[in-house]
Amino acid sequence: MKPWIVLASQSPRRRELLERIGVDYRVTPVAVDETPEPDEGAEMFVLRLALEKARRGYAAAAAGVPALGADTAVVLDEEILGKPEDEAHARRLLGRLSGATHRVVTGVALADDDRAATRLSVSHVTLRPIGADEVRRYWATGEPHDKAGAYAIQGRGGVFVEHLDGSYTGVMGLPLYETTLLFDELEVPWRAQW
Numbered sequence: 001m002k003p004w005i006v007l008a009s010q011s012p013r014r015r016e017l018l019e020r021i022g023v024d025y026r027v028t029p030v031a032v033d034e035t036p037e038p039d040e041g042a043e044m045f046v047l048r049l050a051l052e053k054a055r056r057g058y059a060a061a062a063a064g065v066p067a068l069g070a071d072t073a074v075v076l077d078e079e080i081l082g083k084p085e086d087e088a089h090a091r092r093l094l095g096r097l098s099g100a101t102h103r104v105v106t107g108v109a110l111a112d113d114d115r116a117a118t119r120l121s122v123s124h125v126t127l128r129p130i131g132a133d134e135v136r137r138y139w140a141t142g143e144p145h146d147k148a149g150a151y152a153i154q155g156r157g158g159v160f161v162e163h164l165d166g167s168y169t170g171v172m173g174l175p176l177y178e179t180t181l182l183f184d185e186l187e188v189p190w191r192a193q194w
């Protein structure tokens, strides 16, 4: 049996969110170069990567069903912060995010051979001040290692979140509202489970 969609992602968070709403998917992770173009804004960047992941996922899976791609970036003062390379990098990232408001942008894209649709989710997140010792302990949990901005709202990092203006699932990596708009657009039968 064909799945409804291909998920062009290795992120366990994206799988978990699709499972929450009962979507039948198959995973086909793809590798894309995640380097922003010179002068490319964060919104354009995540939309471009989401679409690239979706298109490559569609081709690689060869399942004849639409492929979903997504990309999340944490943005402070128009700078894309990315994932931490090591503890010192996480310390610098969380030091900058501590006690400040940043933007989390997630692009989602759904594509097949002749159709493609994209949506953008933008959230503003305020983190409370985070102490150096707290960063050290947080790093030791392993949680921040593969997360943009070195924190996870859905995990222990939730204790740092003083305010969220936007989409919780968008910050987590797959905005469910926007994703279901894409499903409707390309006639993915997600409502069958409701």
Ligand SMILES: Cc1cn([C@H]2C[C@H](O)[C@@H](COP(=O)(O)OP(=O)(O)OP(=O)(O)O)O2)c(=O)[nH]c1=O
Pocket: 008, 009, 010, 011, 013, 029, 030, 070, 071, 072, 073, 074, 104, 146, 147, 148, 149, 151, 152, 153, 154, 171, 172, 173
């Ligand atoms: C800010 C934040 C990010 N993240 C995650 C979401 C994304 O998985 C990750 C950002 O990296 P992405 O490059 O968007 O995704 P990925 O590398 O995990 O997976 P793939 O490219 O295969 O789809 O950070 C959280 O889980 N919680 C948060 O609060």
